[in-house]
Amino acid sequence: MKILVGYKRVVDYNVRIQVKPDGSGVVTDGVKLSANPFDDIALEEALRLHESGVADEVVIAGIGPANLGAHLRNGLGMGADRAIHVVSEEAVQPLTAARVFLKLIEKEQPGLVILGKQAIDDDSGQTGQMLAALWDRPQATFASKLEIADGKAKVTREVDAGLEVIEVDLPAVVTTDLRLNEPRFIKLTGIMKAKSKPLETMELASLGVESGDHLKNTHYAPPPKRSKGVMVKDAAELVAALKQKGLL
């Protein structure tokens, strides 16, 4: 079975995001970029399925500008067998991303697609579900455990009420939650090997995908600041302050 993994590059989760003064976006110049943490988890899961013999090939795919290659090489360094770079200078919205992935699915015929449950830049959390709908296949979102046997996946999902277990027929789309696994670090030998692994590039325009970028982000603002509070010296003072606020 082949596994297709979405591997997006985003602003690193440790970066303190600054909104541009003119409200046109956030500052990305000179800011550290990394793999979306949920996508590293997706790749890790695919690699484990490869190592345990469930999968025989792991293909990562990313949509992004010309310089995305280095990021995809990291994914190859982590252990993916092959990478696909869909070149687009503009960031795409989830519906477009889902349509692009559907094209890749038609070409690659994977038995399983693993994406992150959300990308920590736009925090949309939509692509996996949209892809599953367009592909007319099952989705198992927010996965914290994935077991594959007999052409089916049993997936434990982190939902508000607790843990939900569902069973889906393959092929299917799974989106990862944080507790699915802990991604490995990239080893030097991995980086060396990655250099010779195949990285295919294709222009987004060449895929014949209708754009689903229907939303216009017209203005960015920093969130309202909470005013700095006061320090209390002990429990008794804290209780008094809470009583004064009418909270106790």
Added chain:
Amino acid sequence: MSKILVIAEHQCGQLNASTARTVSAARAVQPEAVEVLVLSDAPDAVAADAAKLEGVSRVLTVARAENAHPLAAILAPQIAKAAAGYSHVFLPSTTFGKDVAPRAAALLGVAQVSELMGVESAHTFTRPMYAGNAIVTVEADPAQTVVATVRTASWPAAGQAAGSAPVEALALEATLPTHTRFVELRQARSDRPDLQSARKVVSGGRGVGSKENFDIIYKLADKLGAAVGASRAAVDAGYCPNEMQVGQTGKIIAPELYMAIGISGAIQHLTGIKDAGTIVAINKDAEAPIFEVADLGLVGDLFKIIPELEQALG
């Protein structure tokens, strides 16, 4: 004019509190009508509750055995069908809505707005990005159905109406897939208030140190009548179950009182509590970032402070 369809979230025959908040967001669009759709195997009780929400003009029900559990692959085709004639389809931004809404939007061939927090006009909204560090104004295409998930922490619950809106069964022609099957829901039964709607929340972090130690968080919460939350680190370490996680990838909450105990205040955690009324931080590290957002801060060892607090509470 707008006409909005709100998809009800429910569990065990009860309407989830997130639905009333979603109705509030729908009313902010100033539509001609807000209607609620209940997809269930036995929708009557849920529909009756939804019909009592202020601002709801009609409740539609689809009773099908397949709707016994909220599986996106089953619900989305029905929602896409039911969406005809509506300008907007709103779902709560809970794990239910986040799972279903994008699937329904894709079936309709439209974009989806995630975590709608403000309404500027029928097609202009605000929503958070970058873990809430940027608030973006989003314009949706007026030629398309707007499918959105509503950030429940940003909206009050719609009140109770004097009367009840009419409830009608909706006939839908939708072929439903069999490729997705519910197995089980594992939930820790608790008599404590629900984390997402509680007025008071006490949360513990890695500083609490162990599952056993977490008992002092539960005890304090019980004394205050509060729900219990946790940081990701506390959940990852197994101190408490996943549904207690507060933050960017956990629950986004807006209690009147939030107490963060042994939590450093990472950006991903703070995203979940930005709308809290009063934030209290108890941490032994005076430099912890949680103190930058806390209304009331207390530096010290939680194992010493909590017993003192309980005593002071009487």
